[in-house]
Amino acid sequence: MSIAPPARRRITLSDVARGSGVSRATVSLVLRGSPLVHGDTRARVETELKRQGYVYHRGAANLRRNVSTSVALVINDLSNPFFAEFASGVDEALAGSGYVTLLGSTGESVERQRAVLTSLLEHDPAGIILSPAEGSDGAQLRTLVGARTPVLVFNRELPDACWDFLALDNVSGAKLATGHLLQRGHRRIAFFGGHRDSSSCRQRREGYRHALTEAGVTPEPQWLVECAPTRLEAARQVGALFVRDPAPTAAVCYNDAVALGLMAGLAARGRRAGDDFAVVGFDDIPEASVSAPPLTTIAVDPRARGRQAAELILQRLRDPDAPARTTVASVHLQPRASSDAPRALDPGVSP
């Protein structure tokens, strides 16, 4: 069997039809595995497909059939390991169902999110998995995307959009984190990092407050320290925890990035998490297990969440008219050294 010369020109159904002496329709039927084609014809066509190095043009087929085999994934940024793991799970599940993933990054900018969605929509995705940039306006996004393309929102709630939503159980997670510290003897527990206007932060604070109240502890306002959810900003804000006496002995952090920043800031003050201050993060990013000390955190398994998001959007594609649904993914505590009891609270440890 001879191999065709390296062709710049695209090989089309017509080329193969001509080469095997049948019509384009017959070649198409062979490609789509139709039982209508005679065995001999099929074999002849298949040989010719290989000989010419035919590549199916799914875009043309989809155009004709009025279907799409891609799903757009719009996230903050792959540099964030939480989203990288999530994207990895999405891609794995989508690929397994014959879809291709169109990638888009917002960099947490509403402006870029608008541009990215517009560009991706022009590529006619069957659906969109969207982790909204902070400050997104649901109604506005709804107008931008329109009613034709189903969207699964992940992580950050988007009211007014009437889309499916995959939520992390932020309230329970923060309760678990706070309960863990209470159980280790802490009473003065801060909530460190995040912004009031982020829905995930509000929910985590709510869980924190609830756990404290249930344990008979009244949260002091100065235990709430805001900061942008990055390591650097967190390290800069550590001082705010210790401006008033008595200072907190432990902190539930908005997320792991903030927790790592807090630990760095503690170190800069000659203190050490897990030694004279207890820290719990949120997310369980890969760094959490190798930091010094390893970070106790709330694990959300972003990779599994990605697979779940993919399943949910595929389900929606099958049933476009079902009412919008919210799915809450459970989280669990991953205890590590950063939340060990501080020396001040544990007389059994020598200084």
Place this chain on the structure above:
Amino acid sequence: MSIAPPARRRITLSDVARGSGVSRATVSLVLRGSPLVHGDTRARVETELKRQGYVYHRGAANLRRNVSTSVALVINDLSNPFFAEFASGVDEALAGSGYVTLLGSTGESVERQRAVLTSLLEHDPAGIILSPAEGSDGAQLRTLVGARTPVLVFNRELPDACWDFLALDNVSGAKLATGHLLQRGHRRIAFFGGHRDSSSCRQRREGYRHALTEAGVTPEPQWLVECAPTRLEAARQVGALFVRDPAPTAAVCYNDAVALGLMAGLAARGRRAGDDFAVVGFDDIPEASVSAPPLTTIAVDPRARGRQAAELILQRLRDPDAPARTTVASVHLQPRASSDAPRALDPGVSP
């Protein structure tokens, strides 16, 4: 201005043409910003485009124009922060040039790589950025992809494929790492992790050997310890470093994952990197800066490499007939605590 009812049906050029009393051709010219259209006509059409919520179907346009506005990115796995950063850089640069990124993960399996490439090719990417799975056969991939779609190979060399190649300067990197340890007084330096059959591992070993030889040190065979490039496997293999006396006092590691595993393995033996053994990694993944101790490593800035890869493939699209080129990206040493001189070699430090 009234908003059209939420339409399930796609709004096409014909709808807009009908709505604004012109032909489809004119609407198309408006969309593409042609100066041929009269100002009044343009305004009328643009109003109608908005009113109906028209979404450009780039796939149909590309089909007609015989162009493509997507680039496929095929990597090992986004769970690996090195590739996540790389992908982030690729996507950033591609989006900036109006291309959309089609994502594919091989999970380091030649089998899956084949399937993923086949699927992505059917989506007609203008080009492919490929970080080949270990054990890839260049000639075979060449046959699979064909001559129509340009490929930029990243990270792992693919002989016989005649494609552009973006290489990391592995030899120089390993020389830097080894030189750093030599300078700190080490003579018995191991090369830990990686596989003989990986080209990047071979090159890193070559740089290591070269630096040792230049310093008058003859590398001992037992200083070469192979293992799969994962944290877990590395931790399991640590014992192999110490089976014979005199044992090495330092190690250049194949990559950061292996280095982190080595540090964990040392800890399990009651030893500590940077204290009584010096460790240098390769890649500078995010974990490196927060490990205990922070990991000295060779930084390759994968995000910048991603942007560079995108630039290279776009350049290739502009000039498909230029000869294939190899680009070598330079790397640099990022010193941290894990390579501090061991106590045994530095009498100035108290035990």
Place this chain on the structure above:
DNA sequence: CTGAAAGCGCTTACAG
């Protein structure tokens, strides 16, 4: 079982 024909949504010479 196979082929001729229409059509998916768009673009682009070509007339006018």
Place this chain on the structure above:
DNA sequence: CTGAAAGCGCTTACAG
């Protein structure tokens, strides 16, 4: 400056 017509690569009733 605008419109009618052909065509990108494919699929799918519809005849035969």
